[in-house]
Amino acid sequence: MTLPASSRTRLTVPTDRQAFNQLVFDIVRAIPSGRVMTYGAIGALIPTPETLDPLAYRRVRARWVGYAMAACPEDVPWQRVVNAKGQVSPRPGHGPPVQKVLLEEEGIVFGRGDKLDLTALTWSPSRNWLRSRGLIAEGHQSPS
DNA sequence: GTTGTGACATCGC
DNA sequence: CGCGATGCCACAA
Numbered sequence: 001m002t003l004p005a006s007s008r009t010r011l012t013v014p015t016d017r018q019a020f021n022q023l024v025f026d027i028v029r030a031i032p033s034g035r036v037m038t039y040g041a042i043g044a045l046i047p048t049p050e051t052l053d054p055l056a057y058r059r060v061r062a063r064w065v066g067y068a069m070a071a072c073p074e075d076v077p078w079q080r081v082v083n084a085k086g087q088v089s090p091r092p093g094h095g096p097p098v099q100k101v102l103l104e105e106e107g108i109v110f111g112r113g114d115k116l117d118l119t120a121l122t123w124s125p126s127r128n129w130l131r132s133r134g135l136i137a138e139g140h141q142s143p144s
Numbered sequence: 145g146t147t148g149t150g151a152c153a154t155c156g157c
Numbered sequence: 158c159g160c161g162a163t164g165c166c167a168c169a170a
Contacts, residue, residue: 059153060152060167
C-alpha cells in the first residue's frame, strides 16, 4: 500500500450523499407543525462524514441541507426549513412565496420584513430521538 | 478537463 | 441593523 503522502484521500462516495440527504429528510419529517428549523441547525445535527475535514464540513453542511431540500420527497414538510435570518429562502423555480403561506396556515406569524421569531419557533429533536437515529449531538452536551 | 453557481452561514464595515 | 464579501463542496453546463 504505497500511497504517496501528496495524494490526499478525498474519496467522494455517493452513498454518503445519499445517507446525508436521507438523514436530512428524516429530521425535517420530525419537525412538528407550527415549528421550524434552520438549514444550519439541521446540518449541525448530522455528524461529519469521515471523508471530510470537520472544519470544512462546517462550511458546507448548511448548503448541503439546502441541496437536499431541493430534491426532497413529497412527504417531507419542506416549508418548515428556513434560513438563519428567519426568512423563507427563494426557490430556484419561481412564483409566489408558497412556503410563507404554508407556514401561516400552521399558525406561524411573520413579522416585519417577512421575518419570523426563530428563538420562539425553532424546534429541536429530543436527545432520545437523536440517539435512536444514531445521531449524537456532541456539541450540545451541557458541561457538567 | 474547466467554470460557474448554489432552497447557506458567518464575519466585516 | 443591513449590505457585501468570503468560504467550502458538489453538480451541471
